[in-house]
Amino acid sequence: MTRLSRRLVHCCAAVALAAAFARPCIAQAAPRLPGELVWTIGYDPKTFDPAKVDDQESEMVRYLTAGVLLRFNRLTQKVEPELAQSWSLSEDGKMVTFKLRPNLKFSDGSSLAAQDAAWSIRRVLDPATASPVAEEFLSPAGVRVETPGASTVIVHLPQRVIGIGKVFDEIAIEPANHPSEARVTSGPFVLADYRRSQYVRLRRNPSFSSAAGAGPALAAGVRLDILENPEQETRLFERGEYDLIQNLAPDYFELLKSRDLSSVRDLGPSLNTEQMWFNQFPLAPIPAWEKAWFSNRAFRVAVSQAIHRDDLARIAYLGHATPAYGFISPADAAWHDASLTAPRTDVAAAKAGLARAGFHWHGSHLEDASGHPVRFSILTNEGNAARQKMATLIQQDLAALGIDVTVVALDFPALIERLMHTQDYEACLLGLENVDPDPNAMMNLWLSSSPNHQWDPSEKTPATLWEAEIDREMNLQASTRVDSERKRAVDRVQEIVADEQPFIYLVYPNVLVAISPRLQGVRPAVLAPSLVWNVQDLRLAEAR
Amino acid sequence: MRLKLVAAFLLAAVILASAIIVARPGASYSRQDRSSLLAGASLRHPAGTDALGRDRLVRVAAALLLSLVGAFLASALTTSIAAGMGTLAAFAPRPIGALCLLGCDVFLALPWMFLLMMVRSALPLSASPLSSAAITFLVLAALGWPACARAVHRGALNLRRADWMLHARASGLRGIQLVRCVTPNLIPLLLPQFLVSIPAFVIAEANLGAIGLGIGEPLPSWGGMLLELDNSAMLFATRWVYFPVALLVLVLLLLEAVAPSDLEA
Numbered sequence A: 001m002t003r004l005s006r007r008l009v010h011c012c013a014a015v016a017l018a019a020a021f022a023r024p025c026i027a028q029a030a031p032r033l034p035g036e037l038v039w040t041i042g043y044d045p046k047t048f049d050p051a052k053v054d055d056q057e058s059e060m061v062r063y064l065t066a067g068v069l070l071r072f073n074r075l076t077q078k079v080e081p082e083l084a085q086s087w088s089l090s091e092d093g094k095m096v097t098f099k100l101r102p103n104l105k106f107s108d109g110s111s112l113a114a115q116d117a118a119w120s121i122r123r124v125l126d127p128a129t130a131s132p133v134a135e136e137f138l139s140p141a142g143v144r145v146e147t148p149g150a151s152t153v154i155v156h157l158p159q160r161v162i163g164i165g166k167v168f169d170e171i172a173i174e175p176a177n178h179p180s181e182a183r184v185t186s187g188p189f190v191l192a193d194y195r196r197s198q199y200v201r202l203r204r205n206p207s208f209s210s211a212a213g214a215g216p217a218l219a220a221g222v223r224l225d226i227l228e229n230p231e232q233e234t235r236l237f238e239r240g241e242y243d244l245i246q247n248l249a250p251d252y253f254e255l256l257k258s259r260d261l262s263s264v265r266d267l268g269p270s271l272n273t274e275q276m277w278f279n280q281f282p283l284a285p286i287p288a289w290e291k292a293w294f295s296n297r298a299f300r301v302a303v304s305q306a307i308h309r310d311d312l313a314r315i316a317y318l319g320h321a322t323p324a325y326g327f328i329s330p331a332d333a334a335w336h337d338a339s340l341t342a343p344r345t346d347v348a349a350a351k352a353g354l355a356r357a358g359f360h361w362h363g364s365h366l367e368d369a370s371g372h373p374v375r376f377s378i379l380t381n382e383g384n385a386a387r388q389k390m391a392t393l394i395q396q397d398l399a400a401l402g403i404d405v406t407v408v409a410l411d412f413p414a415l416i417e418r419l420m421h422t423q424d425y426e427a428c429l430l431g432l433e434n435v436d437p438d439p440n441a442m443m444n445l446w447l448s449s450s451p452n453h454q455w456d457p458s459e460k461t462p463a464t465l466w467e468a469e470i471d472r473e474m475n476l477q478a479s480t481r482v483d484s485e486r487k488r489a490v491d492r493v494q495e496i497v498a499d500e501q502p503f504i505y506l507v508y509p510n511v512l513v514a515i516s517p518r519l520q521g522v523r524p525a526v527l528a529p530s531l532v533w534n535v536q537d538l539r540l541a542e543a544r
Numbered sequence B: 001m002r003l004k005l006v007a008a009f010l011l012a013a014v015i016l017a018s019a020i021i022v023a024r025p026g027a028s029y030s031r032q033d034r035s036s037l038l039a040g041a042s043l044r045h046p047a048g049t050d051a052l053g054r055d056r057l058v059r060v061a062a063a064l065l066l067s068l069v070g071a072f073l074a075s076a077l078t079t080s081i082a083a084g085m086g087t088l089a090a091f092a093p094r095p096i097g098a099l100c101l102l103g104c105d106v107f108l109a110l111p112w113m114f115l116l117m118m119v120r121s122a123l124p125l126s127a128s129p130l131s132s133a134a135i136t137f138l139v140l141a142a143l144g145w146p147a148c149a150r151a152v153h154r155g156a157l158n159l160r161r162a163d164w165m166l167h168a169r170a171s172g173l174r175g176i177q178l179v180r181c182v183t184p185n186l187i188p189l190l191l192p193q194f195l196v197s198i199p200a201f202v203i204a205e206a207n208l209g210a211i212g213l214g215i216g217e218p219l220p221s222w223g224g225m226l227l228e229l230d231n232s233a234m235l236f237a238t239r240w241v242y243f244p245v246a247l248l249v250l251v252l253l254l255l256e257a258v259a260p261s262d263l264e265a
Helices: A002-021 A056-065 A114-125 A132-137 A164-170 A230-238 A250-259 A288-294 A297-306 A309-316 A347-356 A385-399 A412-422 A439-446 A465-479 A483-500 B002-023 B056-091 B094-109 B112-122 B129-161 B163-170 B175-210 B222-230 B232-237 B239-258
Strands: A036-041 A070-073 A078-081 A084-089 A095-100 A144-149 A152-156 A189-195 A199-204 A221-226 A264-269 A273-278 A321-323 A360-362 A365-367 A375-381 A404-410 A427-432 A503-515
Touching (some): A056 A189, A056 A221, A078 A084, A078 A164, A084 A164, A114 A132, A114 A144, A114 A152, A189 A221, A250 B232, A264 A321, A297 A385, A309 A321, A309 A385, A309 A503, A385 A404, A385 A427, A385 A503, A404 A412, A412 A427, A439 A483, A465 A483, B002 B239, B056 B094, B056 B175, B056 B222, B056 B239, B112 B129, B129 B175, B175 B222, B175 B239, B232 B239
Parallel strands (some): A036 A221, A375 A404, A375 A427
Antiparallel strands (some): A070 A078, A084 A095, A189 A199, A199 A221, A264 A503, A273 A427, A321 A503, A360 A365
C-alpha cells in the first residue's frame, strides 16, 4: 500500500509538473502550398452548406467562398453591390430589385444567371432548409422571388425590413438545384479539402471577379488550421507559419508587441460589450429577498457606481479595452449616444444610494432592511482569463460597499443550462458579440418577450414601465422609415438602459490583431472578419 | 535518520515562516494593489505581485498553509476510515468482511476525477471559497481511503491470526476490548500511511486547481498559481511566476523525506 501511495504521489507530481511546464507540440496541420494564406479557426465548421450556417467558423468559410449579391463593406460599413451590378429598394421598402453583372460564372465554369440567384434565395426561405438567415426576413413565408429577366431578380417582402441589404450579404448564390456545400461557388475561393480537427483548405476560384473589376483572388488558396490553443497559435505566428491572428488576447498582444511592434495592431473598441446583470426572473430558485435587491434600481445603480471600469480595462485587458456605460460602442459612431449620463464610479454616491434604499451596514457588512447580509455570486465562463479577472476585480470593488461576492467560473454548457433553463444564478458576467452595427440586430435582446432578454427572459407582458417603453421604442425604430426617428428611439433606449442598469456595462474590448509583415493588402476593420474582409486582395509578399 | 530530521526541521521552518508571513499585520492574500501589477521583488512585495496586484509571497504562504492543513485533515480522515473499514473487514464475520472489501473494490473502480467534477459543479454557487476548499479536501479524503483500507485489512488479518490474539479471544475478550488491543498494534501501519497520504493530497489539490476544479478566488491555492505557467506571455512578464511551483516541489520533497521509506513501512 505504501508503495502504491508513493507511486501515486510520484505520478501526480509528474502530471502536475508536466501540466505546468509542458508546451504544446508545435507543428502546422499541413505543409503550406505555394501562394497559400494560412490562419486558424477555433473549431471544426459545423456545416459547409452556406444556407445552414449557424456558427462563427462556418460563417468564416462562407465568407471566403460565397458569392453574394450585396456585400456589407466592413471598413466603410456600407452595403455595396457584389454579384449585383446595381440594386434598389422601393419607396415602401417592400421590393428589392437586383440587376446582375454580365458574364458571371461559377467556379466550375458554368454561367450564373438570375435563376440561380432566385433559387438560392428561395432555398434560404424554404422552411425545410431551416436557414437561420430566413428569420431576418421577419416573415419568410410571405417573401416572393421573381426573375423577370435573365439578369434581374426581384424580391417582394410582406413587410419592411430594416437593413435588408445586409441580409443579402449572408445569402450565397449557388447553382440552381445543385447545392454543393462550397465545392462549386461564385465567391473568391472554393472548398478543396477538409480534414476533421486538422484544417479546411480552400483553393482560388478562377472564375471569380470582384465588383471592382479585378480578377480572381491574389492568393492561390487559404488554409484554415483548426486550433483553439492561443499559445500555439502565437508561437506559430512568430515562426511565420500563420499569416494573421484576428482575435488576439491582450497578454499575447503584449508579448508579440514586445518582440515586434510592427506585427500587432490595436484597432480600438469593438462593437462587443462585456456586462454583468442580476437575475430578475420572478420564478428563479433564489431567495425572495435577493430578488428584491436585484429588482431594486437603487441597488443596481449602486453596484454600477462602485465598479472601477478604468481598472477593469487597464488590468483585465492590459489597457486594450474601453470603459463601457452603454450598449452601443463608440466604434458604432452612427448610433452611439455620447451624451449618456450613465452612473460613473462614485463609491460615496453608491453608499448614499443604498442607504436611501433602506440598506444599512452592520460593521463593515451591508445588510438589507430585513437584516439579510448582502452577498451573491457572480457566474462567468471558465477559460476566459479577462472575464475571471474582471469578476475578481469587481469582487474587491463591491467589498468597499460591504457586499460579499463569490466568483464562480463554470464550463459553458453548465453556464448556459443555468442561464437559459434553470435560471439558478444570482448575477452573471458575460460578453455579447455584435456583428452588426445596426441596433435593430439587438431586437432579440431588448424586447421583453424575447428568450434572450437575459435579466428576465420571455416576459408575457413587460414587468416594468421602463421595459414597456424599451419595447415601444425598439418596435418603433424597426418600423419607421424616418432615420432621425430611428436615431431618437435608439437614443431613448440607451438612456433608459443607462438609467435603470438592467445590464451593467463594463468594457468594450478592443480589436487586437497580428499581421505578418509578409502579408500584403490588409486593410484592418473593426467589424469581423476584421483582417480578411477583403480576402481577394490579400497575398504573401513572395507569392509573385 | 539524519536526513529525516533535517527534512522535518526544514518543513517546520517553512510552515512557521508561512504562518508569520500570513499573520503579520497588513498582510492580505486578496488585497489588490492596482498600481503594482506583475511587479518584481521589492521591499513592499518581496516576491512581487500577480496579475491583479496581489502580494505573491503572502498568497504562496497562504496556499501552502491551506494546502498542508487540508491535506493533513484529509489524510487523517482517510486513515481513520481505512482503519475502521480494514479492521471491520478482518474481524467481522466473513460475509460482512467480504462486503467491506467489495465496497473498497467498488470505490477503487470509480472514475474519481469525473466524480470530483460532478461534486464541484453541484456545489451551491454561493459556497464561499473556504467551503469550496473544505469540500475539495473532503471529497479527496472520501475517495482516497479504499486502497489504504485494503492494506489495513491485511495488517489486521495478521493480527487476528497472531498467537497473542488467539489467547486474548480465548480468554473472552470481545468487541471494544478487542479494538483497544488491536489499535495500538495497527499504528505502525497507519502512521506511514497517514504521512504518505499528505503529499498525495497536496498534489491532488494542485492538479484539481490547475484544471479549474480547485479552490475559488480570492483564496490562493497551488493549482490556481500553477495556472499562471500555462501562459507564456505571463512567463515573460516576470520570472516570479515560477516561485509557487518551486516552493511546491520543495514542500513535496520535504514531505516525501519525512514520510517513511518503503523499507521502513
